[in-house]
Amino acid sequence: MKNTVIALLGNPNVGKTSLFNRITKLHQHVGNYPGITVEKREGYVKANGKTYTVIDLPGTYTLFPTSLDEEIVFNSLANKESLSFPDLVVVVAEPNNIKRSVILYQQARELGVPAIFVINMIDELAAKGLEIDYQKLEAYLGTKVLTTDARNGKGIQELVQAFDIRPSHHLSRFIADGQYKEALDDAKKLFPLSTEYQTWQFLAQEHVSFISLEQRRRLVEIRNHHNISGNQLQKWEAMQRNAQVERDIANVVLVKENLHVSKTNHIDKILLHPVWGYVIFFLLLFILFQLVFTLSAPIMDWIDEHFAAFVDLTAASLPEGPISDLITQGILAGIGGIVIFVPQIAILFLLVSLMEETGYMSRVVFLMDRWLRPYGLNGKSVIPLMSGVGCAVPAIMAARNIENTKERLITMLVTPFMTCAARLPIYVVLIALVIPNNTFLGFGLQGLVLNLLYILGVVAALLSAWVLNKIVKSNHKSFLIFELPSYKTPDWRNVTNNVWDKTSGFLFGAGKIILAMAIVLWVLGNFGPNDRFNEAERYVTEANPDLSEADLSEEIASFKLEHSFLGYIGMGIEPIVAPLGYDWKMGIGLVSSFAAREVFVGTMATVYSLGEDVDIEDDEQKQTLLSKMKSEINRNTGQPAYNLASGISLLLFYAFAMQCMSTIAIMKRETGSWKWTAIQTCMMTGIAYVLALVVYQLMK
């Protein structure tokens, strides 16, 4: 039997997610709504002798969608065919703004879904100087009204017990009269089975995804015939409802005095200050990145050490042969490359979700909007761009709450330019190779170059946004309206939950691709098309009969690689990368790291026959790899393969090129379009190629 479906509906910042976590006791998972890309948070709770499925709908002020998140809400409640169509909606309100929640409640009821009303954060009622007459409110809404406080768990049990309540028929208070009545009557003929309000919603929205094309066309005709627009109807409804609800609840919710905003106002005087606001923001940003790197370093070392030991142990316990090689050098090395990033990503998201939970993130939007607008971005783009320093995959997902489709698209297109954690190992190796370890104005030159690369990422993101802004067409005017919620101490359940979601998303999502690629690479590198690979030993001994034992085995290894599938691929693309100053071995690195940048270092290690598990944190191993790479000669130019020119060229290539399959996959998912995914990949790799080419040709 199908579980009873309960949907939580409410404005942003009413503590809906805290409530969701309390109800489900974290028995939940994040999936996707069928066909589209928005995360669906779903949980389970056993009570009253059955199991309920609880859905946490995205926060919204109204059922008329202006962003992707809000479209989900409407589709879930209005489309009876949808899998997430609820048996009962729980409308979550907070004491401060009951009016807005009542409007949302009425909209849901008039669409035809049963609903109960919950006032969360009830402990703040007195502090906010409010009083509520619950009996009057229940009579007015025609449903059960409950109170909860998700932070301490008050009222949660009562709420779960109320999941079987099905309120009686709802009398619509909203009547489309006068000027819009005829249009609505025409529209009703199209939807004989829908409620009046549902039909009104169809009429007032330009794009309802689940009705037929024919119905959509007829709706456009009706709107044109009566000379009305959807926007006009939505505004009219907002005004009608607001005026009515304000009148109706005047003696239900009594405002004694306004106490609560003053604390927030005091904090805002500093945090939104025209000067100090920015100083504090950049200071926080600086501390954030410092923490991400310093806190994660010891954990990464620990993982590295133990993982290497684990790989050795596995290698020792398996019989030697290709299977053992595949497991240790292919699969385990691949997993190691993913796990190593987990601390950084977890810490980044811990700090970011703290900023969101406290309410500071909307202040950042307030401060930054003016500086991002000229580039065709939006204050809300700050969050994706900042998260992009960790990993572009969750960062692109964070662009969802940008209402304007054009600004959302541009934000997603430029976010991968930000220097993500996966670029760091490459930068570290390449900088150590080609940048002298001198000081410049008292700062280490190598550190300065690293900083420069981070700045380059930001500049590239902004400049390309500026260009894209000129090219991409927009049907909608850009606008920005958002609430600055009052400051709160973070709910740690929400924070830990969020960190887990994002980190495990990276671990399992990106991890799959990196792992698959590691295996493919291993196969390509360990098999060859002809007997030069299979009988490498014979060829090498014939060519160099007087080599010592050690040199011989090294020579055989690189001869094998040269004649493996991977080697042939590398040599195949050599003509393309030669103008950039790379040889076929670097070509292999580029091809293999197309799956994920971090693969580059591992591949280089294979190419220079050191075994896959080179540990870049381990000084001795790093020196071995570095000295191998340093002594490498590019056989086309006769110069060292990693000189200043080719090194800078390679750094630039990695700074710009779309070398990440996970990002490509997430772009396809989020934009729903191969076109924009392809444009982004071509744009990034194109810029990377041209820049690397120009710089190399100028510097060589």
Add this chain to the structure above:
Amino acid sequence: MQKSFTLDILKVGDVAKISELNATELPAKFFEMGLLPGCTIEVRHKAPFNGPIGLHLLGSNSLVAIRKSEAAHIFVER
């Protein structure tokens, strides 16, 4: 005497009542978030160099931020 201004010229600390919104320029979301004719607002914050404006809506007791360019389409009176 009541005078009509656009909201963007108000200074921090000014209190005014919204008299009219230019409905063709502003999306419905402004109405839905409580910026409606008759609603009293106080300008609480202004980001520098013509950045966003933070408005305290007295009726619904919430703080809402909009861009200056949008504030120019909202008419207020004192």
